[in-house]
Amino acid sequence: MSTATLRETPAAATVTTAPRGLVRTVLRLHRGALWIWLAFVAGTTGFLLWLLGPGADTAQRALDTYGYSGLIMANGSADEYSSLFSYPDTLITLGSFAVALFAAGPLIARELESGTAQLAWTQSVSPARWLTAKLAVPAAFIVLGTCLLTAVYRQLWSAHGNLLIAGIGPRSFYFSVGPATVAAPLLGLALGALVGLAVRRTLPALALSGFAYFLVYAFRGNHWPFQGRYQQPELHSRSRAVTSAGAEIRDPGCYDDRACLAKHDIVRFTREYLPSSDYWPRQLLETGVLLALTAVAVTLAFALLRRRAADG
Numbered sequence: 001m002s003t004a005t006l007r008e009t010p011a012a013a014t015v016t017t018a019p020r021g022l023v024r025t026v027l028r029l030h031r032g033a034l035w036i037w038l039a040f041v042a043g044t045t046g047f048l049l050w051l052l053g054p055g056a057d058t059a060q061r062a063l064d065t066y067g068y069s070g071l072i073m074a075n076g077s078a079d080e081y082s083s084l085f086s087y088p089d090t091l092i093t094l095g096s097f098a099v100a101l102f103a104a105g106p107l108i109a110r111e112l113e114s115g116t117a118q119l120a121w122t123q124s125v126s127p128a129r130w131l132t133a134k135l136a137v138p139a140a141f142i143v144l145g146t147c148l149l150t151a152v153y154r155q156l157w158s159a160h161g162n163l164l165i166a167g168i169g170p171r172s173f174y175f176s177v178g179p180a181t182v183a184a185p186l187l188g189l190a191l192g193a194l195v196g197l198a199v200r201r202t203l204p205a206l207a208l209s210g211f212a213y214f215l216v217y218a219f220r221g222n223h224w225p226f227q228g229r230y231q232q233p234e235l236h237s238r239s240r241a242v243t244s245a246g247a248e249i250r251d252p253g254c255y256d257d258r259a260c261l262a263k264h265d266i267v268r269f270t271r272e273y274l275p276s277s278d279y280w281p282r283q284l285l286e287t288g289v290l291l292a293l294t295a296v297a298v299t300l301a302f303a304l305l306r307r308r309a310a311d312g
Helices: 003-008 019-029 031-052 054-074 077-085 087-114 116-121 127-163 180-199 202-222 258-263 279-311
Strands: 237-243 248-250 266-273
Touching: 019 031, 019 127, 031 054, 031 077, 031 087, 031 127, 054 077, 054 127, 054 266, 077 087, 077 127, 087 116, 087 127, 087 180, 087 202, 116 127, 127 180, 127 279, 180 202, 180 279
Parallel strands: none
Antiparallel strands: 237 248, 237 266
């Protein structure tokens, strides 16, 4: 191999055989993606904490004044809060798509296309160890980041689910506050790696991995055989009005009619969120399906890598 070739790939030329050396190499090569991921996790966590604190306080004050029916008709603060509540779910979903694109393009296909991976294999780093490091390092950051997001989102759900307007139930939100939230981007990572190894060209790998993960996401949202009526889950609730004496009465639907509120001696409103009893069995089953698909994709990726390496 010529000196000029080595100079074109300085990062790969420093690969060592030690596991720590492989980890450092992966972190150095993809530090830009790492910083983007950390910024994404920090930003989304900050938004969740705002919803948990100041955002919830504002919505609760409006709710205590007008009640749920009035807020729906007036498009008030609690109605806006209910809409904002589903935004982190959208961000987490987009993050899973980004993981699949990153795995297919910059993580795998680009290094195969440029010859960086092949150079690493000539320095006593086997293809299997190379792929293991490529998957294990980002997987660790994905698990840590999504676990944090899921924990804060779950806390938000538990603390302020009462502020959600009845009937506002994004299809995927019902499955976005549990372990399936962590398993989904891991499937994106494995699927992207498999596509990158199969295509070995950056741009086609990006397009194909995005399409493949979209199919998985669409199937997950609409056709899971165990999802049943949760294809369009409702957030069932029970709303009550509270009098100045602390008694709970049926919500009279006063809207923003202060005379009506005074007539019924209503000082605030309360709402009880009624989760489904079979939520966790379905959540855990989906997690198992996602992890099983991840294992299949990883197995196929290693098998394809062995075949590519054997063919030279």
